[in-house]
Amino acid sequence: MGFxxxxxxxxxxxxxxxxxxxxxxxxxxxxxxxxxxxTYRVADTGDPDGKLCHRTISMDRKAEFLAxxxxxxxx
Amino acid sequence: MPRALMAGVAMHGKWAHLVxxxxxxxxxxxxxxxxxxxxxxxxxNIRAIDYGDDGVSAHGVCCYxxxxxxxxxxxxxxxxxxxxxxxxRSVCIDRCIGxxxxxxxxxxxxxxxxxxxxxxxxxxxxxxxxxxxxxRTSNGLGNFDVPMAEWNFMMLILWQRxxxxxxxxxxxxxxxxxxGF
Numbered sequence: 001m002g003f004x005x006x007x008x009x010x011x012x013x014x015x016x017x018x019x020x021x022x023x024x025x026x027x028x029x030x031x032x033x034x035x036x037x038x039t040y041r042v043a044d045t046g047d048p049d050g051k052l053c054h055r056t057i058s059m060d061r062k063a064e065f066l067a068x069x070x071x072x073x074x075x
Numbered sequence: 076m077p078r079a080l081m082a083g084v085a086m087h088g089k090w091a092h093l094v095x096x097x098x099x100x101x102x103x104x105x106x107x108x109x110x111x112x113x114x115x116x117x118x119x120n121i122r123a124i125d126y127g128d129d130g131v132s133a134h135g136v137c138c139y140x141x142x143x144x145x146x147x148x149x150x151x152x153x154x155x156x157x158x159x160x161x162x163x164r165s166v167c168i169d170r171c172i173g174x175x176x177x178x179x180x181x182x183x184x185x186x187x188x189x190x191x192x193x194x195x196x197x198x199x200x201x202x203x204x205x206x207x208x209x210x211r212t213s214n215g216l217g218n219f220d221v222p223m224a225e226w227n228f229m230m231l232i233l234w235q236r237x238x239x240x241x242x243x244x245x246x247x248x249x250x251x252x253x254x255g256f
Binding site for chain 1: 218219221223225231
């Protein structure tokens with residue numbers, strides 16, 4: 001499952017779906033998932049250390065357009 | 076995860092002249108009471124607790140009266156939309172993390188004898204000289220993470236189950252109000 005960004009909503013969603021066997025990828029500005037231990041979150045939720053993200057993709061700051069594509073679902 | 080649990084109480088279509096009383100609805104994923112197009116329905120002493128969306132939500136041409144309502148721990152306390160005509164009396168809204176009261180579109184609503192214990196935003200601290208007093212405050216960042224994630228999770232399941240049906244509905248401009256959605 002891919003996320004735009006690595007904010008609180010993405011991290012909490014990643015936490016919920018991890019038991020479904022899905023890998024988590026995030027598109028971030030610099031290709032890194034940073035610690036968010038100083039941002040408020042409900043206790044025992046989210047992923048403050050960013051450990052649930054399997055891979056990241058860097059978003060080129062110079063890009064003016066972003067195309068989103070995904071494979072067609074199997075019929 | 077049964078589809079019927081998307082809303083605790085769903086009333087869609089031309090239901091009329093009904094009285095629902097002494098009902099507590101808790102912890103499905105969408106609204107506690109999701110009401111659309113019903114007419115002259117009365118709810119007495121109802122509660123919606125820990126929902127991912129609205130405690131009660133009116134849609135379409137909906138006309139109902141609520142006498143005694145507690146909305147606790149939901150995303151939105153009350154959210155009325157479209158051309159709904161609603162009336163609430165003896166209302167308690169507590170610990171709702173989005174809007175406490177959220178009114179959209181062109182409907183009419185009255186609320187009387189209401190108590191709102193707001194945690195929905197920062198407007199309650201406007202006018203307080205917090206900065207001058209050296210007190211740091213924050214917005215609601217982080218509060219929405221859990222309900223939004225649960226919503227994402229449910230949509231993931233819905234897409235897996237009903238993607239083609241949802242696409243067909245979109246192409247044909249069909250607003251499917253069945254419990255599955």
